Amino acid sequence: MEKQPHSACDTCSHFNADGLKKLGVQIADFDFVVALAGNPNTGKSTVFNALTGLRQHTGNWPGKTVTRAEGAFEYDKQKYKLIDLPGTYSLLSTSEDEEVARNFILFGKPTVTVIVVDASRLERNLNLALQILEITDNAVLCLNLMDEANRNQIEIDTRALSRDLGIPVVATSARHKEGIPELIQTISELANNKIQCTPRKIKNIPQNISKAVQELSASIEKEYPEISNSRWIALRLLEGDTQIVEALKTGTFI
Amino acid sequence: MQEKNVAHIIALSKELRWQIGDDFHDSLAESIYADASKIVEGSVTKGDQKSSFRIDSKIDKIVTSKIWGFPLMLFILGVVLWLTIIGANYPSGMLAQLLLDTCHPLLKEGASAIGLPWWLDGFLIDGVYLAVAWVIAVMLPPMAIFFPLFTLLEDFGYLPRVAFNMDHLFKKSGAHGKQALTMSMGFGCNAAGVVATRIIDSPRERLIAIITNNFSLCNGRWPTQILLATIFIGAVVPSTYSSLASLSAVIGIAVLGIFFMFFFSWALSRTVLKGEVSTFNLELPPYRPPVFWKTIYTSLIDRTLIVLWRAIIFAAPAGAVIWLISNIYIGDESIALWAIHSLDGFGFLLGLNGVVLLAYIVAIPANEIVIPTILMLTVMATGIPGGEGVGVMFELDSVTATADILKAGGWTLLTAVNVMLFSLLHNPCSTTIYTIYKETNSAKWTIVASVLPVVAGFVITFLVAQIWRILG
Numbered sequence: 001m002e003k004q005p006h007s008a009c010d011t012c013s014h015f016n017a018d019g020l021k022k023l024g025v026q027i028a029d030f031d032f033v034v035a036l037a038g039n040p041n042t043g044k045s046t047v048f049n050a051l052t053g054l055r056q057h058t059g060n061w062p063g064k065t066v067t068r069a070e071g072a073f074e075y076d077k078q079k080y081k082l083i084d085l086p087g088t089y090s091l092l093s094t095s096e097d098e099e100v101a102r103n104f105i106l107f108g109k110p111t112v113t114v115i116v117v118d119a120s121r122l123e124r125n126l127n128l129a130l131q132i133l134e135i136t137d138n139a140v141l142c143l144n145l146m147d148e149a150n151r152n153q154i155e156i157d158t159r160a161l162s163r164d165l166g167i168p169v170v171a172t173s174a175r176h177k178e179g180i181p182e183l184i185q186t187i188s189e190l191a192n193n194k195i196q197c198t199p200r201k202i203k204n205i206p207q208n209i210s211k212a213v214q215e216l217s218a219s220i221e222k223e224y225p226e227i228s229n230s231r232w233i234a235l236r237l238l239e240g241d242t243q244i245v246e247a248l249k250t251g252t253f254i
Numbered sequence: 255m256q257e258k259n260v261a262h263i264i265a266l267s268k269e270l271r272w273q274i275g276d277d278f279h280d281s282l283a284e285s286i287y288a289d290a291s292k293i294v295e296g297s298v299t300k301g302d303q304k305s306s307f308r309i310d311s312k313i314d315k316i317v318t319s320k321i322w323g324f325p326l327m328l329f330i331l332g333v334v335l336w337l338t339i340i341g342a343n344y345p346s347g348m349l350a351q352l353l354l355d356t357c358h359p360l361l362k363e364g365a366s367a368i369g370l371p372w373w374l375d376g377f378l379i380d381g382v383y384l385a386v387a388w389v390i391a392v393m394l395p396p397m398a399i400f401f402p403l404f405t406l407l408e409d410f411g412y413l414p415r416v417a418f419n420m421d422h423l424f425k426k427s428g429a430h431g432k433q434a435l436t437m438s439m440g441f442g443c444n445a446a447g448v449v450a451t452r453i454i455d456s457p458r459e460r461l462i463a464i465i466t467n468n469f470s471l472c473n474g475r476w477p478t479q480i481l482l483a484t485i486f487i488g489a490v491v492p493s494t495y496s497s498l499a500s501l502s503a504v505i506g507i508a509v510l511g512i513f514f515m516f517f518f519s520w521a522l523s524r525t526v527l528k529g530e531v532s533t534f535n536l537e538l539p540p541y542r543p544p545v546f547w548k549t550i551y552t553s554l555i556d557r558t559l560i561v562l563w564r565a566i567i568f569a570a571p572a573g574a575v576i577w578l579i580s581n582i583y584i585g586d587e588s589i590a591l592w593a594i595h596s597l598d599g600f601g602f603l604l605g606l607n608g609v610v611l612l613a614y615i616v617a618i619p620a621n622e623i624v625i626p627t628i629l630m631l632t633v634m635a636t637g638i639p640g641g642e643g644v645g646v647m648f649e650l651d652s653v654t655a656t657a658d659i660l661k662a663g664g665w666t667l668l669t670a671v672n673v674m675l676f677s678l679l680h681n682p683c684s685t686t687i688y689t690i691y692k693e694t695n696s697a698k699w700t701i702v703a704s705v706l707p708v709v710a711g712f713v714i715t716f717l718v719a720q721i722w723r724i725l726g
Binding site: 041086090092093098120122123124126127129130131148152153154155156157158160161164165175200202203204205206208209212215216219220223234235237238239240245248249 | 267279281290294297298300539545
């Protein structure tokens with residue numbers, strides 16, 4: 001039974017199945033850090049298990065993962081440490097799970113962030129995706145639960161979506177291990193800078209706010225010329241996030 | 255130059271915040287939503303998707319309906335418990351026979367063969383080994399049934415519906431609707447329930463959820479309830495109805511626990527933890543057929559074995575303590591007897607007895623060992639024949655034998671009812687207390703969470719005992 005390929009990609013010469021090793025919890029000496037973020041109940045933990053070979057308990061209720069879980073896998077002789085972040089609807093509020101996710105993406109500086117979304121509920125899920133793209137440049141959208149979307153006769157043009165978001169989009173159905181090889185391949189290409197992202201930044205912000213953000217991010221960039229997410233930091237400062245104020249003093253987000 | 259001069263940036267942000275006004279957060283959220291919907295417009299086409307949504311919403315209409323929601327919840331809980339009670343009997347008996355009737359004598363023989371001193375033999379084999387064996391025999395089968403069933407329900411997507419049904423009750427009691435989810439986790443294990451409260455945003459509501467989680471009857475207490483209900487409640491009604499009566503009594507205790515959870519949430523939010531109830535979005539996920547065998551496997555590995563391991567770790571030293579207090583003498587009384595006699599008066603006031611109170615002190619590390627401790631102490635205190643010797647924990651082959659010992663120890667229907675109540679309303683186990691401390695980081699709230707249920711237990715059992723005696 002194990003010999004059966006899970007998808008066509010397993011047998012394709014472009015996918016290096018031999019190069020994949022699921023390392024479970026052996027997370028020493030990693031080359032890259034990969035974060036898994038997404039709305040609650042989109043199957044992040046299932047994707048996590050599929051990548052690491054771990055069997056973290058998954059549940060069909062929002063908020064199952066309250067702490068971050070860590071695991072690892074090896075692909076093409078490079079080791080990836082994978083962090084399963086708690087599922088959140090946004091990164092703008094004060095609850096502990098959102099703080100864990102927000103701070104990890106900002107301060108933990110993962111090499112690649114995998115944004116797991118529910119394909120049937122894309123619109124609601126993109127809300128978080130757009131916020132994540134404000135923080136980090138290197139991300140891939142994992143369009144999960146495709147089997148359910150297909151059953152609901154929802155069709156998604158992944159190429160158009162990828163163009164609009166400015167990041168690669170991979171359709172998966174992690175429960176059945178479909179699309180996981182492609183996801184791993186994309187993560188590896190992102191980590192090795194073979195794909196360049198030009199993530200979409202939030203548009204349609206009201207005039208007065210966008211002016212304030214511009215003014216503030218300009219003054220942040222003067223102090224920290226090397227950072228790319230000054231706009232997000234400006235937004236958080238306007239929100240009054242005390243951790244950002246603290247980080248600004250010490251420069252921990254560089 | 256570690257510290258950068260950012261004072262001007264912060265000052266600027268304060269000034270700008272003042273300028274853009276209060277609706278900053280809302281208009282930012284709105285523009286993100288507008289963006290998202292624009293992107294979706296360009297890439298998503300929806301076919302005729304009514305069919306599967308219709309099934310989901312049809313199920314939801316029944317499951318979350320005002321009329322059927324609660325009866326259905328009780329029914330599902332009843333079915334899960336019934337399967338657990340019925341199904342656990344046989345493997346429990348087999349394990350008991352293997353570990354207690356076969357292995358224990360073998361170990362004793364082996365110990366005398368290598369000439370182990372009597373006290374070391376008693377301490378290790380009669381104390382530590384028997385406690386561990388008892389916990390495995392009694393806990394493993396119900397857990398191996400209860401947890402997978404619970405996990406299947408969880409994977410199917412039922413838990414958020416429970417939260418939806420109970421949301422307005424929690425709101426009325428001044429708590430967070432997500433507390434329904436942490437409450438459900440508490441039915442498995444209170445320590446897990448306390449950790450799960452991290453999904454609650456507001457610190458005030460999270461504290462309420464932590465303090466009241468102990469009112470969810472946990473896995474270590476279900477067997478106690480089931481055993482006592484079978485012996486004492488089932489015996490009150492004609493035998494055809496006895497299993498129905500005992501099942502209803504157990505569900506009654508669980509529901510009473512939920513009632514106390516609401517009551518104390520209400521009381522706390524009106525007094526020391528005043529504040530606004532926060533609103534939240536609860537997404538009802540689609541129903542998903544669980545991946546059956548995988549779910550069984552992970553729930554056995556993740557939950558059953560972890561909880562069992564914990565129980566074993568705590569049962570071993572508790573078994574040792576029981577053996578020690580029964581075998582160390584002060585004057586001509588063992589410590590255990592002395593404690594039982596001093597607690598008897600207070601116990602009588604509560605409709606309990608000294609044995610029960612001492613058992614609950616010894617069993618602070620793990621609720622699972624309350625019943626064997628009670629049996630052992632009863633045999634010792636009454637001097638009736640039975641069991642294996644002083645301070646030896648044992649499991650009796652049949653429910654009738656257990657009943658005989660308890661009745662010889664002076665138990666009445668009142669004692670059974672009050673032990674069931676006290677099992678619901680007493681301090682959390684030491685693991686949960688430690689978890690509460692880690693989660694709240696406050697000794698004060700840890701003490702409140704530990705003491706509040708015991709006080710409630712004293713008050714309730716006292717009232718029940720007095721009313722019972724006046725009416726009886």
